[in-house]
Amino acid sequence: MTLSRIGFSFCLGVASLGLMPSAFAQEAGAETAPDAVSADARLRALYEAETEWRHQEFQLVKDDNRWVQGNRYPSETLETQGRRLAYWQDVLRQLDAIALDQLSAEEQINAAVFRQMIWEKVNSLEYKTYEAPFNSDTFFWGGLNPRTGFSSAARYRDYLGRMQDIPRYFDENFANMRAGLARGYTVPRVGIEGRDDTIEAYTVTGEDNPFYDAFRDMPDSIPEKDQVAMRTEALELIEAVVAPAYRALLRFMREDYMPRARTSIDAHALPDGKRFYRDQIRLYTTLDLTAEEIHQIGLKEVARIDADMKATMKATGFAGTFPEFLAFMRTDPQFYAKTPRELLSYAAYVTKKMDGKLKDSFSFLPRYRFTIRPVPDAIAPIYTSGRGGLESCLFNTYDLPSRPLYNLTALALHECIPGHSFQAAVALEAPDRPEFRKDIYFSGYGEGWGLYTEWLGTKLGMYETPYEEFGRQTFEMWRAVRLVIDTGIHSKGWSRQKAIDYLASHTALAERDVETEVDRYISWPAQALAYKLGEMSIRKLRTKAEAELGTAFDQRPFHDAYLALGAVPLPVMEAQMEQFIATEKSKLARNQTEAR
Known part of the structure; x- marks a missing residue:
């Protein structure tokens, strides 16, 4: 079997659909059939509406062409999770109603990426993974303070708003984690030993709290009086809101969660664990491979x-x-x-x-x-x-x-x-x-x-x-x-x-x-x-490119083509890079013919 074997219902048969990015695709000026225009328009309307909804749902704002967290953290309540699940399930139903073979080449790629993204969200919510919102490497309480400061006063004000919102955000996660404890869905105890120690630095008040770091070197574009006011507000929030919230988190982890976390270490021990691990493989690899094959x-x-x-x-x-x-x-x-x-x-x-x-x-x-x-x-x-x-x-x-x-x-x-x-x-x-x-x-x-x-x-x-x-x-x-x-x-x-x-x-x-x-x-x-x-998939494609192009192989366009795709599922990537190799091979043959 090959690593590019495509499976499960939500993956598009990218090879059979002939997916190719516009940069590698049909000759410029080719006319698009009316059906393709209609299908393209339906798909664009669907993913544009979902994007706008998601940005609002998760409290994101645009800053210098990037979406960043606004002045609040997203809701994590059970009711919110159910609403999100229903919304994304409906998005999948609407996507299924679009005739994929009528999409243009570029929109076929967008459909494949969009489907994988939405399936991942639906799948995670169906398993209620929000009931264990951390692991040994990544924590819901980590990364809330930035590595560096912000470039504008607006972003600093958003940050102060988020600091104010931490107790609510933590409490909602606590409720989800208690629900996970009740049904045996927890992070393994052995995998989180010592992770509670990462909380301690945030329980202190004053400038030693990492939440203050962003205020140490503020940009000159912010007036001095505003800098002073925001630093003062930050210290007040650290003392009255942030540090107490992290102390409550530390007590919850040490006294409630960790003593009751499961002692088993395998995913199969979780509720519906065999199916869960199978779907996690599909989620992270975007490939239809079994555990035994891997x-x-x-x-x-x-x-x-x-x-x-x-x-x-x-x-x-x-x-x-x-x-x-x-x-x-x-x-x-x-x-x-x-x-x-x-x-x-x-x-x-x-x-x-x-x-x-x-x-x-x-x-x-x-x-x-x-x-x-x-x-x-x-x-x-x-x-x-x-x-x-x-x-x-x-x-x-x-x-x-x-x-x-x-x-x-x-x-x-x-x-x-x-x-x-x-x-x-x-x-x-x-x-x-x-x-x-x-x-x-x-x-x-x-x-x-x-x-x-x-x-x-x-x-x-x-x-x-x-x-x-x-x-x-x-x-x-x-x-x-x-x-x-x-x-x-x-x-x-x-x-x-x-x-x-x-x-x-x-x-x-x-x-x-x-x-x-x-x-x-x-x-x-x-x-x-x-x-x-x-x-392995990238190196396999490079080996093929080297074999088919011979001395004409140039790694620079190969790398450029890969990175120009942006993040895509591996089957989509393989289909696009196969098309890139075919296009480069055609150019080579054409040049050789002209040289004669």
């Missing part, structure tokens, strides 16, 4: 990468066994930064080195720039080694003996450039597309790209030593092992310790990272499957 793909990848890692070990001149080499990599001081500044500086060096190679990899270079920051102290002990986004790339400087430098090249490529930060910047300047597609994210597409860029570094001379190459292979193995561990835990009865041992024995990840990652897979079923499956 498990077997993982085992094959683990065996392949294991051979590569052992060959790299020999290239270093190490004379011991593979387990001894892993121990050496985890403990030798030469591989570890002595200060946070040293680690951040190394990451900055990698990203700047990659800057000089962008012209060899992309034709289109976005203008937006990210910065590098340490992971905030409040969450660093339980946070991953790094994470990238449009505005910043975070690197974890907590517990430096657990942050090997040989992993940093792969990590910086994945999270920063040309991975997530770069990808987000390209999306910001993307060709015009419907509003609902501008801020959507599919893990297979996005995380697959991140892992692909780690491999791309081998083509660009980014790995300077065999140890750094081993670090890259460790990261690739880490993503392959996920396929085995996630399916092992959630469908085969694996214990937490078995998963830890499996990950530790196949990679040079630090012990802290190993445990953090396994707990993530326990509490976030199927999310980690998307990375490797997405990367």
Whole structure:
């Protein structure tokens, strides 16, 4: 079977529909049939109405061409969840009534993306996932304070409004979590141990509370008297509203929720757990693969990468066994930064080195720039080694003996450039597309790209030593092992310790990272499957392009075409990139004919 096999009723048969973006599609000037105009208009009316409704429903406002949270958080009550479910179910019914074969090529893509997006929302609400609104990695109480300040007084006023709204927002989540406790739908206890510690920093008053950070460096465009007034209001809200709300959250987590959270770790133990895990696989990978199929793909990848890692070990001149080499990599001081500044500086060096190679990899270079920051102290002990986004790339400087430098090249490529930060910047300047597609994210597409860029570094001379190459292979193995561990835990009865041992024995990840990652897979079923499956799909398409175009293959338009799509389900991506290859092949044949 192939990774691009399309299944379940809500996925469009993109290959049979001949989906292709307008950039690759029919010749310009081709007339559109009247039926297509009618179907296109119906689809546009549907997704434009849903987009407007969703922005209002979730209290979003537009700021500099981006949708951001307004002066309140969205409602999380049971009544609200039921209303949203009914609305999105009706949207799906209306979408089903549109003749897909009458849509234009571009609207077929929009329909496929829209269907996947709405199905995910319906599916999550049907399972009542809002009753467990956090996991070991992501929390409903986290990220409410920004990493940096705001660019205007209006956004600061919205932020102050949200601070005022925190108690209501928390109380509604508490009610949902109690309902989950009552029916046995909770985050596994082992996967959230210590996560309550991330709340403590927000329980203090005064300027030490992280909610005040945004007010430390306000833009000069805001008059000084307004800055003073907003800082004063922020401190008052922290003392009277924010800190008390977080204290109530801490009590709820420690005294009520965590003692009653389930002790089982597999998704199958949840209500209707087997079907839930199957749908989570479809949600995160956008592929119709069974847990067993993914498990077997993982085992094959683990065996392949294991051979590569052992060959790299020999290239270093190490004379011991593979387990001894892993121990050496985890403990030798030469591989570890002595200060946070040293680690951040190394990451900055990698990203700047990659800057000089962008012209060899992309034709289109976005203008937006990210910065590098340490992971905030409040969450660093339980946070991953790094994470990238449009505005910043975070690197974890907590517990430096657990942050090997040989992993940093792969990590910086994945999270920063040309991975997530770069990808987000390209999306910001993307060709015009419907509003609902501008801020959507599919893990297979996005995380697959991140892992692909780690491999791309081998083509660009980014790995300077065999140890750094081993670090890259460790990261690739880490993503392959996920396929085995996630399916092992959630469908085969694996214990937490078995998963830890499996990950530790196949990679040079630090012990802290190993445990953090396994707990993530326990509490976030199927999310980690998307990375490797997405990367394999991209590399498969690149191999085909290289084979069919030969020496005429140019990775720059290949990469540009991929990123120009924006986030799409993997079957849609494959159909578009297949069309791109066919178009490039036709151009090549035409040029060769003309040359004769």
